[in-house]
Amino acid sequence: MEDNYLDFAIRTAKEAGDYLMSQYGKMQTLEWKLKTNFKTQVDDHNDELIRRRIKETFPDHNIYSEEQDALNRNSEFSWVVDPLDGTIPYTCGITDHFSVCISLVKEKIPILGVIYAPKRKELYHAEKGKGAFCNGKKIYVLDEDNINHTLVGLDSGKETSSFKRASITFYEAKLLSPEGVTCTFSSGCASVPLALTASGKLHAYVALSLEPWDMAAGVIINREAGANVTNIYGKQWSLDDPSIITANLKLHKKLLNMLN
Helix, strand or coil, X not given: CCHHHHHHHHHHHHXXXXXXXXXXXXXXXXXEEECCEEECHHHHHHHHHXXXXXXXXXXXXXXXXXXXXXXXXXXXXXXXXXXXXXXXXXXXXXXCCCEEEEEEEECCEEEEEEEEECCCCEEEEEECCCCEEECCEECCCCCCCCHHHCEEEEECCCCCCCCCHXXXXXXXXXXXXXXXXXXXXXXXXXXXXHHHHHCCCCCEEEECCCCHHHHHHHHHHHHHCCCEEECCCCCECCCCCCCEEEECHHHHHHHHHHHC
């Protein structure tokens, strides 16, 4: 892989993250995209910024991002971008779980990912075959295999796929059964819990109905940190999958058996 792919992704994520912090705490005008999902002018600004940087640097590559239509150049390489993952915690100030996510995908499989969580001052990155890092330090998933001792990030997501958000109650009931996990955790953001799983803060992450840009960067970061990353049915995750389970190999198998 060309070294400038990673340099570009890190530089661009930092630029977008700096803009997030320059606007943090200011009143934002909300635009409701769905009945249960809104965006702000910050989302639009960062989406346009990142797409412009990609077009300038890699004009032949495809671009898929949250706030604009796909740009298909018929390339084997696609940039998958979330300009602000965690709009709710960012806007409402309820947690520091928000980030900029940039991933490079080759034929539906992420090969590079950057998650920059600026309020946490954490930059996660990974390239295929080169390991996963947070602020330059190598990270690994936890090796816990006792399902009763696990903290699991759990996300219902949005009603934009074959899954319905309310389906999460079926899976949560299994996770919280007497034979289940210690607790589940949801913060209104996918990328930061994915990063926390890769870096050994959470044991696992499960979500049903997300978009590709919510997960793509986190997928490669988790895989390079030693996780098995599949959809809810156990198929290796690719860009078409709205659901995700990530954990170390032993724990992943136990979670998969519990949830299916």
